[in-house]
Amino acid sequence: MSEHAPTTSQHDAGHVDPMSHVPPPSPWPAVAAVGLIIIPFGVLGILNVLKSWGALFGPGMGLILTLFGTAIFLTGIMGWCSQVIREKAIAHDPAQQQRDLQFFILLFLVGELAAFSAIFGYFYYRNVVDPAFGPLPGMHFGGPLVAYATFILLSSSVTCEIAHHALLQHRYQMAKLFFALTVLLGLIFLGFTGYEWGELIQRGFYPTAIGDHSAAAFAATFFTGTGFHAVHVGIGVVMLFMVLYRLEFGHFRGDRHFSAVAASWYWHFVDIVWVLLFITVYVVA
Secondary structure, eight states, X not given: OOTTSOOHHHHHTTOOOTTTTSOOOOSHHHHHHHHXXXXXXXXXXXXXXXXXXXXXXXXXXXXXXXXHHHHHHHHHHHHHHHHHHHHHTTOSOHHXXXXXXXXXXXXXXXXXXXXXXXXHHHXXXXXXXXXXXXXXTTOOOSOHHHHHHHHHHHHHHHHHHHHHHHHHTTOHHHHHHHHHHHHHHHHHHHHHHHHHHXXXXXXXXXXXXXXXXXHHHHHHHXXXXXXXXXXXHHHHHHHHHHHHHHHHTTOOOSSOOHHHHHHHHHHHHHHHHHHHHHIIIIIIO
């Protein structure tokens, strides 16, 4: 045997496979991607943009596609999270694994920020080059409803942070209470968003109803920005619910609680994006 060949004692001393941190293949990202592909077609169907494709692609089918795509997407996310949770138990280096996972969520948030930056970039570019870009003249836009929704979402960021710190201090009942309160506030915010959308659509404020006017481009930007943000709030609610579920079953007994860290960071990111979106859509516009 060569003197350079590893021996059993060397492996026992800590020389492990350098690729041991790489997770096995997973189908769940592909499942989530399929859901994300279907959802935009459903939204376009609801807005009756796909009417040239035939009667089958009207608002009714659009709603079905949106709900179906959302269900597939949430199934993919839940399955993916479940696999990550199961894989954590087989890690050779738990500390390094925690750092890898935190680095992953930071890269993920950078990617999400890039996506929102595209929306902001288009808005400010169009706002500079097109003086007519904005709501229809005389249209009441925003108001107390948006202010209440903003206050609720920012309050949920506070409750989420309290819950996270309670978890770090092993105060599990307090953590469960405030995580549940955060989920509730997130759902209320989504309710406000849905109500606002319904009110605006009922008043004819959507691109196909406005027609050939700069306000149509603003409406498209508004629904894209607030809709994309609402999707992220929904994802955050699912993540927080999973943390709450795991807390209920006593999964966080020690220093390994990446899912709580990821959900907390993601929720704060969603809140910061909303502040920027609020300033952009309701103040600058």
